[in-house]
Amino acid sequence: MSSAYDCLVIGCGFAGAVIGRELAERAGKKVLIIEKRSHIGGNAYDFTNNDGILLHKYGPHIFHTNFKRVFDYLSRFTQWRDYSHEVLANVYGRLIPVPFNLNSLYMTFEPHKAKKVEEKLIFTFGLNKKVTIGELKAQTDDDLVELADYVYKNIFLYYTQKQWGTSPEHVDPSVTARVPILISHDNRYFQDTYQGMPANGYTSLFENILNHPDITLLLNYDAVSHIKMKDDKVFLDDEEFTGTIIYTGAIDELFSCCFGPLPYRTLDFEFETHDVEWYQEKGTINYTVDMPYTRITEFKHLTGQVLSNRTVIMKEYPGEYTGKNGQIPYYAILNNKNVELYQKYKQRTDSLNDFHLLGRLAEYKYYNMDAIVERALALADQLCCKEGKE
Amino acid sequence: MKIVTFAVPCYNSSAYMKKCIETLLPGGEDVEIILINDGSSDDTGKIADEYASQYPGLVKAIHQENGGHGEGVNTGLKNASGMYYKVVDSDDWLDAPGMLKVIETLKQLINSGKNPDMMICNYVYEHAEDNTRHIVNYTNVLPENRIFTWEEVGSFKPSQYLLMHSVIYNTELLRKSGMVLPKHTFYVDNIFVFQPLPYVKTLYYMDIDLYRYFIGRSDQSVNEQVMIKRIDQQYRVTRIMIDSFSQLKLPDKKLDQYMLNYLSVMMAISSVLSVISGLKENLEKKAELWSYLKSKDEKLYIRLRYHLLGRISNLPGRAGRKLTVYLYRLLRRKYKFN
Ligand SMILES: Cc1cc2nc3c(=O)[nH]c(=O)nc-3n(C[C@H](O)[C@H](O)[C@H](O)COP(=O)(O)OP(=O)(O)OC[C@H]3O[C@@H](n4cnc5c(N)ncnc54)[C@H](O)[C@@H]3O)c2cc1C
Numbered sequence: 001m002s003s004a005y006d007c008l009v010i011g012c013g014f015a016g017a018v019i020g021r022e023l024a025e026r027a028g029k030k031v032l033i034i035e036k037r038s039h040i041g042g043n044a045y046d047f048t049n050n051d052g053i054l055l056h057k058y059g060p061h062i063f064h065t066n067f068k069r070v071f072d073y074l075s076r077f078t079q080w081r082d083y084s085h086e087v088l089a090n091v092y093g094r095l096i097p098v099p100f101n102l103n104s105l106y107m108t109f110e111p112h113k114a115k116k117v118e119e120k121l122i123f124t125f126g127l128n129k130k131v132t133i134g135e136l137k138a139q140t141d142d143d144l145v146e147l148a149d150y151v152y153k154n155i156f157l158y159y160t161q162k163q164w165g166t167s168p169e170h171v172d173p174s175v176t177a178r179v180p181i182l183i184s185h186d187n188r189y190f191q192d193t194y195q196g197m198p199a200n201g202y203t204s205l206f207e208n209i210l211n212h213p214d215i216t217l218l219l220n221y222d223a224v225s226h227i228k229m230k231d232d233k234v235f236l237d238d239e240e241f242t243g244t245i246i247y248t249g250a251i252d253e254l255f256s257c258c259f260g261p262l263p264y265r266t267l268d269f270e271f272e273t274h275d276v277e278w279y280q281e282k283g284t285i286n287y288t289v290d291m292p293y294t295r296i297t298e299f300k301h302l303t304g305q306v307l308s309n310r311t312v313i314m315k316e317y318p319g320e321y322t323g324k325n326g327q328i329p330y331y332a333i334l335n336n337k338n339v340e341l342y343q344k345y346k347q348r349t350d351s352l353n354d355f356h357l358l359g360r361l362a363e364y365k366y367y368n369m370d371a372i373v374e375r376a377l378a379l380a381d382q383l384c385c386k387e388g389k390e
Numbered sequence: 391m392k393i394v395t396f397a398v399p400c401y402n403s404s405a406y407m408k409k410c411i412e413t414l415l416p417g418g419e420d421v422e423i424i425l426i427n428d429g430s431s432d433d434t435g436k437i438a439d440e441y442a443s444q445y446p447g448l449v450k451a452i453h454q455e456n457g458g459h460g461e462g463v464n465t466g467l468k469n470a471s472g473m474y475y476k477v478v479d480s481d482d483w484l485d486a487p488g489m490l491k492v493i494e495t496l497k498q499l500i501n502s503g504k505n506p507d508m509m510i511c512n513y514v515y516e517h518a519e520d521n522t523r524h525i526v527n528y529t530n531v532l533p534e535n536r537i538f539t540w541e542e543v544g545s546f547k548p549s550q551y552l553l554m555h556s557v558i559y560n561t562e563l564l565r566k567s568g569m570v571l572p573k574h575t576f577y578v579d580n581i582f583v584f585q586p587l588p589y590v591k592t593l594y595y596m597d598i599d600l601y602r603y604f605i606g607r608s609d610q611s612v613n614e615q616v617m618i619k620r621i622d623q624q625y626r627v628t629r630i631m632i633d634s635f636s637q638l639k640l641p642d643k644k645l646d647q648y649m650l651n652y653l654s655v656m657m658a659i660s661s662v663l664s665v666i667s668g669l670k671e672n673l674e675k676k677a678e679l680w681s682y683l684k685s686k687d688e689k690l691y692i693r694l695r696y697h698l699l700g701r702i703s704n705l706p707g708r709a710g711r712k713l714t715v716y717l718y719r720l721l722r723r724k725y726k727f728n
Contacts, residue, residue: 004487032487038415038418038445038448216487216490218416218486218487218490219415219416219418220412220415220416220418220445220448221412221415221416221486222412225408225409225412226412237413238521325444
């Protein structure tokens with residue numbers, strides 16, 4: 001079957017679907033996408049459960065971006081429901097907005113103190129700025145350091161320990177940086193220009209992206225079973241594949257983990273149905289000082305579904321990824337050792353002809369959805385351009 | 391609703407069944423995959439159970455006492471919930487994109503209420519030895535991508551006869567035909583593509599290289615010596631085919647001719663194998679077969695006797711027998727009919 005296709009895409013998440021569409025549409029290629037799961041969409045997949053409630057199977061996904069190109073591109077395939085995500089942290093029963101912002105400040109400290117700290121924050125960093133805990137801690141002002149300590153202890157520490165299974169010092173700064181303090185009264189979790197949810201869900205968005213006559217999609221088709229590498233050649237079902245290959249799966253699996261597996265954190269999702277209209281007041285509540293799970297998400301807030309007597313929530317339990325059957329690698333654990341290991345695998349692909357790594361697994365990185373779409377479009381630019389010159 | 395049931399009879403197939411199953415999985419919700427573990431002594435049963443638990447609603451595992459390939463096909467048919475039924479042997483596999491096209495087409499046909507009794511696609515011999523392939527297609531005998539009846543069918547070369555690999559039957563039709571394959575018998579696939587044919591009124595052909603038929607290195611079940619050893623089973627199958635064809639008055643001339651030709655090849659193979667074996671008892675069996683046919687349906691007997699292959703396989707005398715063998719080998723090379 002190989003010879004019938006110009007391009008082989010492995011994985012059908014955002015990376016695979018977008019690059020597949022681009023190659024088919026812009027470069028006029030016949031594209032074969034193989035996906036090991038029984039559905040499209042990768043981790044952004046959503047589905048309607050037996051009670052008729054739309055759920056995100058692999059954790060809550062909220063779209064947000066500052067890339068106009070990405071927003072415009074995806075808008076070809078979906079309409080949007082306006083939604084600004086808000087997250088609260090449950091700190092000993094008190095619910096305060098996160099990222100920690102000026103509203104949180106007033107809920108945490110008595111008004112006089114809060115006012116003082118607010119002024120100092122604005123004076124030091126400016127209104128509507130984002131500062132990380134690290135930056136705050138580095139200040140000499142006692143009030144600011146106290147605030148940093150409070151946020152560190154009550155919002156950041158235990159949550160991060162649960163998430164990463166380590167103390168925060170062992171977490172890469174890029175991760176810490178993702179938990180900012182916001183000098184603003186804006187309670188939204190993201191401040192991006194464009195944010196919302198695909199009006200008919202992510203799966204429908206993916207169906208539209210994939211709806212192109214030159215795209216063939218095989219589900220339940222695991223590259224590990226169907227792709228073999230030999231002497232810098234790639235074989236699909238025993239036939240050499242000489243066209244363009246885009247790999248969006250885990251890179252170590254491509255080489256049977258020959259240098260050892262790349263470490264990941266995984267998540268266990270526990271869904272619960274409750275016979276009430278609402279379970280909690282916002283989409284997500286983080287449990288930053290207690291509970292074994294990191295957060296609870298109630299999907300109806302995100303999806304806008306109207307249902308008077310039923311709701312579904314999901315608890316997230318982080319854990320170590322062991323590669324066991326059914327476990328999914330969610331978050332790359334970024335440190336020097338792991339990145340070096342990643343480089344070793346990556347080098348093995350350097351000698352392959354027209355072979356490209358794309359996506360959070362293949363690049364061993366954290367990408368937001370918009371970021372990976374942007375990457376996929378950029379790779380498509382490059383591939384289509386190259387084609388044009390020939 | 392399941393569009394197609396794929397039945398995969400597995401006997402000690404642990405070494406290769408995964409490849410076969412993996413090519414069927416992309417069928418997703420539209421298909422049902424029934425793995426029939428035919429009393430294997432290796433890990434076949436375990437592998438089947440693993441797939442069944444990993445893909446509930448898609449893969450079913452059924453364990454049975456060893457009953458042979460035919461019994462596996464019977465079990466699959468009994469348990470099939472798909473509108474169509476296709477047997478895929480565990481050492482063979484399907485071209486997955488081709489399969490999706492066939493399913494899509496069947497779905498549309500079902501939706502429009504024009505579902506054919508039988509879907510036909512190409513099959514490919516995959517030679518393990520030299521990694522070459524040989525495609526058998528029907529573009530010269532069947533109209534493509536539309537419903538047709540036997541009337542429109544051209545004349546098949548013997549190398550083109552419909553094999554288990556090329557057909558997908560309507561499941562209900564197979565059940566109605568009453569076909570039950572004998573246990574512990576080789577060559578039952580001939581019955582599978584013969585006995586139900588009179589029930590088939592509408593056909594549909596897609597020029598897609600769907601079925602990949604694996605021809606291994608050593609255990610090629612169709613070489614001459616092996617066939618001679620299993621000559622009794624060849625006879626058993628031929629008799630069952632005689633039973634189902636004799637006294638039939640088929641209104642479709644083309645179908646009648648096709649079935650006659652097919653039976654004629656079966657008679658010829660039986661006869662010639664007897665001759666090649668050089669054993670007296672086998673020559674007696676050959677005579678018995680022909681007289682069995684005569685007793686069942688004299689007209690059919692006459693038709694077959696004077697049919698080209700019938701004539702070749704029954705040349706009189708010792709010299710005639712030698713000539714028979716020679717012609718058979720020549721024909722076989724030309725037509726690759728077994
Ligand atoms: C819990 C959680 C919440 C998130 N929330 C957000 C959010 O709110 N907003 C946001 O922008 N981003 C969010 N993300 C990030 C988002 O999920 C990623 O940006 C996106 O999934 C990346 O797409 P991808 O195609 O690179 O990877 P994936 O979506 O993981 O897709 C990769 C695909 O490849 C397939 N695959 C892997 N190996 C093979 C193989 N061997 N053979 C065949 N197929 C294979 C996989 O099954 C998968 O379908 C979140 C991530 C997680 C884990």
